[in-house]
Amino acid sequence: MSAMDLDEIRARVDALRGRDLPTHGGRTLAYVYDSGVASADVIGREVLAAFSSTNGLDPTAFPSLLQMENDLVAMAGRLVDAPEGFAGVATSGGTESILLAVLAARDARPEIRSPRMVLPTTAHAAFHKAGHYFGVEPVVVDVDPETKRADPDAMRAAIDDDTVLVVASAPSYAHGVIDPVGPIAAAAAAAGVRCHVDACIGGWVLPHLRPDEPDQEPWTFAVAGVTSVSLDLHKYAYTPKGISILLHRSAALRRTHLFASARWPGYTMLNTTMQSTKSGGPVAAAWAVVNHIGADGYATLAGRARSATLELARAVEGIEHLSVAAEPDSTLLAVTADGRCDVFTISDELAARGWYAQPQMSFRDLPATLHLTLSAATADSIARLAADLAEATAAAVEVGPTAPPEELIVAASSVDPEHLDEETFAGLLAVAGLADGSGALALPERMAPINALLDALPPELREALLLGVLDRLTRPTPSGGPV
Ligand SMILES: Cc1ncc(COP(=O)(O)O)c(C=O)c1O
Structure with missing residues (x-):
C-alpha cells in the first residue's frame, strides 16, 4: 500500500477515534479525567x-x-x-x-x-x-x-x-x-x-x-x-x-x-x-499543567468534583431501588441496586443516554456496584446525570434483573480455569451467542448479559474467560492493516 498523505491520515485517525469514549465533556465516568479548563489541555498537549x-x-x-x-x-x-x-x-x-x-x-x-x-x-x-x-x-x-x-x-x-x-x-x-x-x-x-x-x-x-x-x-x-x-x-x-x-x-x-x-x-x-x-x-x-493550574486552581477543581460527588450521592439515595455502597470520602461513588434490577443493565441504559459508568463485579461479600469517577467537568451536569440515572434505573426495573441462561452458567462453570483451551473457549462463545459466522468474537452492544454471567462465576473463572476475550481481541488485523 502506498504512503498516506497527511489529510488522509487525519481523516482515518478521526474516524478511528469516533468509536472511542469521549475524553472530554464530563460524560465518561471512568478512565478519563476532565478539568474542564481548556487552557490546561492546550498547554498539556x-x-x-x-x-x-x-x-x-x-x-x-x-x-x-x-x-x-x-x-x-x-x-x-x-x-x-x-x-x-x-x-x-x-x-x-x-x-x-x-x-x-x-x-x-x-x-x-x-x-x-x-x-x-x-x-x-x-x-x-x-x-x-x-x-x-x-x-x-x-x-x-x-x-x-x-x-x-x-x-x-x-x-x-x-x-x-x-x-x-x-x-x-x-x-x-x-x-x-x-x-x-x-x-x-x-x-x-x-x-x-x-x-x-x-x-x-x-x-x-x-x-x-x-x-x-x-x-x-x-x-x-x-x-x-x-x-x-x-x-x-x-x-x-x-x-x-x-x-x-x-x-x-x-x-x-x-x-x-x-x-x-x-x-x-x-x-x-x-x-x-x-x-x-x-x-x-x-x-x-x-x-x-500542574504549574498552570496551580494550588488555588486545584483547590477549586477538587471542591467542584467533591460537591458533585456529594450531590450525586444524595440524588442516588432518592432513587428507588438504588443506594450508595458507602458514604464517599473523595470524588468516587459506588452505587448498588436492590434485587429488582441490576447495575449491569443500568450501566447499559446509561450508555444509551450518553453516559459511561463502569460496572464492578461482586467479590466475596461485596455486592456488584456501578462506579462513577466524578471529575470537575461533570460538576455542572449532576442534575442531568441524576435524572438519567433515575430513568436508567426505571428501565432496568422494567426488564428485571438479568438472569444468564442456566445452561450457560453450567457450561461456563464446568471450565477448569487453569486449562481453558481454544476449543472450549470457542464452544463457550458459541453457546453465549458471542461468535459471528466464522467463529470470531463479536461483542454485543448491551453488555449486561455478559457481565451478569461473569458476576455469577468465581473470580478465577472470570479471569480465565476474560483473558480468552483479550486474547481474541488482540490479534493482527486480517487484511494486514493499512500500511
Ligand atoms: C486507587 C488506585 N490505585 C491504582 C490505580 C492504577 O492506576 P493506573 O491505571 O494508572 O495504572 C488506580 C486506577 O484507577 C487507582 O484508582
Whole structure:
C-alpha cells in the first residue's frame, strides 16, 4: 500500500477515534479525567508533543526532564506531608508505582524466602499484579461490610514473619473510601514492616479538600509508619496520560527499586523505574499543567468534583431501588441496586443516554456496584446525570434483573480455569451467542448479559474467560492493516 498523505491520515485517525469514549465533556465516568479548563489541555498537549522524542533513559542527556521530575516530586511531597529526606520517582502510572513499591519492599527483606503482603479486599488489582510478577503472596483481608473500609484489627492479625508490606488506600477505587491508615500503619510499624498508601486516585484531590473537611481520615506521611505513597498526576492533576509519582519516606527506602546493570558491553543501564527508554512527554506535560493550574486552581477543581460527588450521592439515595455502597470520602461513588434490577443493565441504559459508568463485579461479600469517577467537568451536569440515572434505573426495573441462561452458567462453570483451551473457549462463545459466522468474537452492544454471567462465576473463572476475550481481541488485523 502506498504512503498516506497527511489529510488522509487525519481523516482515518478521526474516524478511528469516533468509536472511542469521549475524553472530554464530563460524560465518561471512568478512565478519563476532565478539568474542564481548556487552557490546561492546550498547554498539556503542546508540551507533550514538544517533548515526545526526548528520552528519560539518561538524566544527564536530558537535564530538563530531570529538573521537571524533581520539581514534580517536590510538589507531590508537599501535598502528602513528606518529611525531610524523602525521595520519589515519576513512573508511567499508578500500576507501575505500585509494582515498584512492592518490589522495593520485597527486596529490602532478602532473608524472607516466601514474602507476603497484607491487602484489604478493596486494594487495587495492581497489587495482585505485583504479587504475580514478583512472587509476593497477597494475603487478602475482608473490609468492614458497612463502611467498606479496611479492618485494622483483621489486618494486624494477618501480619506475620513473612510480611514485607501492608497496604491501605486513600481512597479505594471500588468504593471511594479512605482506609483507617493510622492504625494500619501503626500495626505495620510495630511489626517492622513497610506500609504503602495507595493514593493514586485521591492524592491530588484529598489534600486540597482538607481545609474544608478537617476531619478527613489522616493518610499521608504525617501518619507515623507510612513508608511510601503513590499519587497519580494523570488522574486528578488532569495531566496527559502516562505519569504517576511514587514517594518514599527516605532515599534509603527507595534504594531497593533502583536498578543498574553494567553486565554487557553497551551503556550501563541505570533506572529508577521499570521503563528504560521513556518519553519525556508525560513528565514535561505534567510539569506544564500542574504549574498552570496551580494550588488555588486545584483547590477549586477538587471542591467542584467533591460537591458533585456529594450531590450525586444524595440524588442516588432518592432513587428507588438504588443506594450508595458507602458514604464517599473523595470524588468516587459506588452505587448498588436492590434485587429488582441490576447495575449491569443500568450501566447499559446509561450508555444509551450518553453516559459511561463502569460496572464492578461482586467479590466475596461485596455486592456488584456501578462506579462513577466524578471529575470537575461533570460538576455542572449532576442534575442531568441524576435524572438519567433515575430513568436508567426505571428501565432496568422494567426488564428485571438479568438472569444468564442456566445452561450457560453450567457450561461456563464446568471450565477448569487453569486449562481453558481454544476449543472450549470457542464452544463457550458459541453457546453465549458471542461468535459471528466464522467463529470470531463479536461483542454485543448491551453488555449486561455478559457481565451478569461473569458476576455469577468465581473470580478465577472470570479471569480465565476474560483473558480468552483479550486474547481474541488482540490479534493482527486480517487484511494486514493499512500500511
Ligand atoms: C486507587 C488506585 N490505585 C491504582 C490505580 C492504577 O492506576 P493506573 O491505571 O494508572 O495504572 C488506580 C486506577 O484507577 C487507582 O484508582
